[in-house]
Amino acid sequence: MSKTIVIYDSKYGHTKQYAEWIAKECSCAALPRKQASSATLSDYDTIIYGGGLYAGGVSGINLLTENYDLLNTKNVILFTCGLADPENKENVTHIREALSKVLSSDMMSHFQIFHLRGGIDYKRLNLIHKAMMGMMRKMLLGKNPSELSTEDEELLRTYGKVVDFTDCNSISSLVACANSFSK
């Protein structure tokens, strides 16, 4: 049977929650990114990597990009966890555009990519993140409202609040994909 692991990088716990749900469904371990190295990747046939979205980038994704020589013969599932609603095609297009700036076209086609929705609690943000979100809000408020994307509108609507969109049902296609590898 093939060996599977979930590795995640989570700053405020949303990606961690998904990683734990996925690991439970796949009967495997979930390991924080900080504890994973290229040696860890060598030990598994299927690697599920999840990271929070921060200004379009996936937290800790260099674990995948710097070890692609190892990963290109393995099954790799990448999931992002962000505030933007992945049910909205425009949001997914934006996430994929940002991903394709970091991942080569080989990586984009080799990795099975999924998008899950996290949450935010403004009171818990560190100073840098608070400042970044404040600047983003200011920039969006200065735009013509007709130019705002649904993602922008969502940010303005939820700014300063506590929102949590994590949903254990949204992992089902990812888990089915992972299980198809272990057959």
Ligand SMILES: Cc1cc2nc3c(=O)[nH]c(=O)nc-3n(C[C@H](O)[C@H](O)[C@H](O)COP(=O)(O)O)c2cc1C
């Ligand atoms: C500074 C900052 C930038 C963010 N940028 C994005 C983004 O580009 N796209 C998005 O969908 N969510 C963005 N978010 C929301 C996070 O992705 C969301 O809070 C996610 O649940 C974080 O996962 P984590 O708690 O596992 O770190 C951002 C949040 C912060 C604080």
